[in-house]
Amino acid sequence: MINLTILLSVAVIVLIAIVFIFLLWVDYALGRKKHLKTVNRMNPSPAYADFVLFADGPSLFDDYFTELKKAKHHIHILFYIVKDEGIGQDFLTILKQKANEGVEVRLLLDWVGSLPIILNFKLKKELRSHGIQLSFAHTPTFPFLFYNVQARNHRKISVIDGKVGYLGGFNVGPEYINLDRKLTPWRDYHLKITGEGTHTLQNVFLQDWADASNQLVSKTAKYFPEDMAKGNVQHQFKVTDGAFLKEEYVTLIENAEQYIEIGTPYFIPDVEVMQHLLSALTRGVKVTIMVPSTSDHFLVKEASHRYLRPLLKAGAEVYEYKKGFYHAKAMIVDEVAVVGTANFDKRSFFLNDEINFYSEEPHFHKEVREVFHKDLGNAKKLQYQDISGFNLMRQGKELLARCVDLFL
Numbered sequence: 413m414i415n416l417t418i419l420l421s422v423a424v425i426v427l428i429a430i431v432f433i434f435l436l437w438v439d440y441a442l443g444r445k446k447h448l449k450t451v452n453r454m455n456p457s458p459a460y461a462d463f464v465l466f467a468d469g470p471s472l473f474d475d476y477f478t479e480l481k482k483a484k485h486h487i488h489i490l491f492y493i494v495k496d497e498g499i500g501q502d503f504l505t506i507l508k509q510k511a512n513e514g515v516e517v518r519l520l521l522d523w524v525g526s527l528p529i530i531l532n533f534k535l536k537k538e539l540r541s542h543g544i545q546l547s548f549a550h551t552p553t554f555p556f557l558f559y560n561v562q563a564r565n566h567r568k569i570s571v572i573d574g575k576v577g578y579l580g581g582f583n584v585g586p587e588y589i590n591l592d593r594k595l596t597p598w599r600d601y602h603l604k605i606t607g608e609g610t611h612t613l614q615n616v617f618l619q620d621w622a623d624a625s626n627q628l629v630s631k632t633a634k635y636f637p638e639d640m641a642k643g644n645v646q647h648q649f650k651v652t653d654g655a656f657l658k659e660e661y662v663t664l665i666e667n668a669e670q671y672i673e674i675g676t677p678y679f680i681p682d683v684e685v686m687q688h689l690l691s692a693l694t695r696g697v698k699v700t701i702m703v704p705s706t707s708d709h710f711l712v713k714e715a716s717h718r719y720l721r722p723l724l725k726a727g728a729e730v731y732e733y734k735k736g737f738y739h740a741k742a743m744i745v746d747e748v749a750v751v752g753t754a755n756f757d758k759r760s761f762f763l764n765d766e767i768n769f770y771s772e773e774p775h776f777h778k779e780v781r782e783v784f785h786k787d788l789g790n791a792k793k794l795q796y797q798d799i800s801g802f803n804l805m806r807q808g809k810e811l812l813a814r815c816v817d818l819f820l
Contacts, residue, residue, distance in 0.1 A: 436558050443559025444762075447654060454616075454651035461609030461643035463769075463776060465751070466602045467740070467783050469589040472582055473499060475604065479576050480506050485634055486516040488571040488617045490549070492525035492564070492753075495585035496535055503584050504539065511543035518629075520621055522565045523548045525583070547625035549765075562819060563654055565624075566764035567753050568602075569617050574637045577610040579603050579769060581741050581753060590736075595708055597736035599787060601675075601751050601780075603769055607643025611636050616651055616767060647771035650752075657754055658761040660768075662688050664745040671698040675742040675784055676756035679703050679716040680817050685761075686719055693726045702784070702791055704739070705732035712820050714806060715813035717799045724796040731791035738791075742784055747772045749780040758818045 466472035480487060487510055494500055511517045519539070521529060529535060530548060539546050549565035570578040580602025582588050590596040605613065614636060618629050629635065650660055665672060665688040672692060679701060681689070693699055701723070707713040720730050743750040752768030754760040771777065799806070813820065 439556050439558040440562070443556030443563075446556065447559070447563065451653050451655050453656055454653070456612040456615070456649045456651065458646055458648045459607075459609045459612060459643075460646055461605045461607035462641070463606075463645055464604040465779055465783060466580070466582075466604065467599060467787075469582060469598055469600070472602050473589060476570070476578060477502070477506060479572050479604075480510065483510055483515050483572050485573050486518070486571075487573075488518050488520075488569075488614065488621070490520040490565065490567055490569040490617055490620060491583050492522045492566050492568060493583035493585060494519075494521055494526050494529060495583075496529060496532060498586040498591060499589050500584050500586075504535075507544055508539065508542040517544045518617075518621060519544055519546050520565075520617070520624055521546075521548055523551045524561065524564050525566075545625075545627075547621065547627075549620060549624045551624070562759075562763050564764050565620060566760065567616070567620070567767045569613050569620075569767065571610055571614045571617055574614055574635050575606060575610060575640050577605040577613040579605060579613060579753070579767065580751065581739050587737075594706065595737035599733065599736055599738045599740060601740040601742055601783065603751055605769075607641055607645075609643060609645075609647060609649070612649045612651075613767075616649070620765070645771055645773045645776050647769055647773065647776070650768045650770055652754070652767070653765045654763050657766055657768075658682065658685060661685060661743070661756075661761075664743065664748060664750075665689060665692055668692050668697045668745045670746050671700065671744070673700045673702075673742075673744040673781070673784055674756055675702045675738070675740045675787070677704055677708070677737075677739045677741075678712045678755045678757040678759075678820065679719060680712070680757035680759075680820060681719055682758055682761065686722070689723060689728070690726050693723070693728060699723065699728040700731070700788070701728060702731045702733055702738065702788060704737050705734050705792070706737050708737060708739075709820065711809055711813040711816070714809035715817040715820050717806070717810055718814065720794070721796065721800060724794065724799075730794040731788055732794055733787060733791045735790035738787065740787070741768075742780060744777070744781050744784060747777060749777040751780060757820070759820065762818065 581600040754766035
């Protein structure tokens, strides 16, 4: 009788779990279908700008805070994560000071990424009391709650007086300036952009702001100044909202003739992207992938193994960055260099709002590739046997990761 009771209890729990997972799947499938019906492909025109490439947090934030303090008219900021500690407090203090001076400050944060600030009612009230306009992207809504929670704004955009822009992989928190013992030093790529390219960043921010806050900002000369230098680097921003990013990458891979170099903290592509990478290797293209040795999220490292193994077998070179944590998002395919906010994973392909900077300009290409290869010098080449063979712990994690790798 006792054994029968236990078996019935287990059966009920399993049944409930199956029904719950099925409902989540239906929510995701229908939410995704609705999203794809409404999403528009954004293709900003090619433009010109000047750039500075930062690869470490202290130098980036020293420059970034200096520019924020010089703002005269407006500061528009979108981050995935802002933490109310350490450098995050310094950041928010600057914004409060600028708002007190009469500068328009709009701060847009992702609802999931900056959840601690969402829950800090005192801090939100304080920021708004100083005149900061604060809003949150992708606030979960019904129906399709599960899908809406997964769809996040992963862009990191700043525009200061319409003339200076920032874009890249850094968020705002202690770990980004090397104050996390496990993830130090933090390695990332972030661009400072001046010239007409900032107009695209401004447009993207204002659209995201309108979507999140239901507040339209007039696109006047105050936000799109004409009295600035054009810039020397021809480029194009690619703006993606949980769609079209994979197609952009597939096109680059299909057209590759010499080499493909990918830097990403999370290497979790889908089957189609994998097929194109394997095809590139077959036709003699050199494929180099750099990922971190230390992971910042549970299972993401194990999730990458089932994709890295066939690539290693086919001749790709895979490196694990050893000098701290590698969080950069870069792709270099022959003459094209890409730096931005998108990871090389399913979440960036199918869920997140992202923005990347593409350019074939030789100076930009050279600098990105030099930084990438400098980081390769601090990485260890991964061998096929390092992630194959019997290992109960690793294989267990890989199995679990395989079930959820879309959401990692």
